[in-house]
Amino acid sequence: MREEDYQVSFEIIATAGDSKGYSMDAICDARKGKFDSANEKINEANKKLLKAHELQTDMIAQEAGGDPVPVNIILIHSQDHLTMANVAEELAEEMISLYKTIYDLKAEIEDIKKKI
Template identity: 45%
Template sequence: MMGIEEISFQIILYGGNARALAMEAIQHAKVDEFDLSEQKLQEANEEMSKAHRYQTDLIQGEARGEEIEIRLLLIHAQDHLMNAMTVIDLAEEIIELHKK
């Protein structure tokens, strides 16, 4: 089983990838490259799913009674994940505005 540090780094990695891809999607939409924009959003959501799986595993473990050590790194990872979710949501809206 992975330690909390490794899990945290995986969440940071995939969350960061998701955020970066969502930003790329916006950049493509700004120049009317909507096919590329949609592709980047799909990739962002795939990366988000990977990050979310690690988070879900932690939550399920805690629900089973496993003690989860809350460390600053895990809090940082959660920040990355929530930031990525927000950027993806906003990217979807910004892309729709550019399409209009």
């Protein structure tokens, strides 16, 4: 197997890993009530995820064009990373929304307590 056959897979692993990291950091920020920072990080996660998908799409186009992509354990591993990054990003968006709702409700409760 040639080194070039692994290069795109390693790029997907690295880029998807960055995306997942940004997603997890966004969740942590949201838990702390830092919603602007959480949204910035989820935007970075989206950018990295898009890049990883572009790399994957290039391989699919290569295969569809008649130039087979060598399948090896590193390629399979890269697809696992991409899938997990995608799931992490989707869940992070939901969790940010939930944390925002919780913070807003806590603020409303505190306002009501002050009026009583």
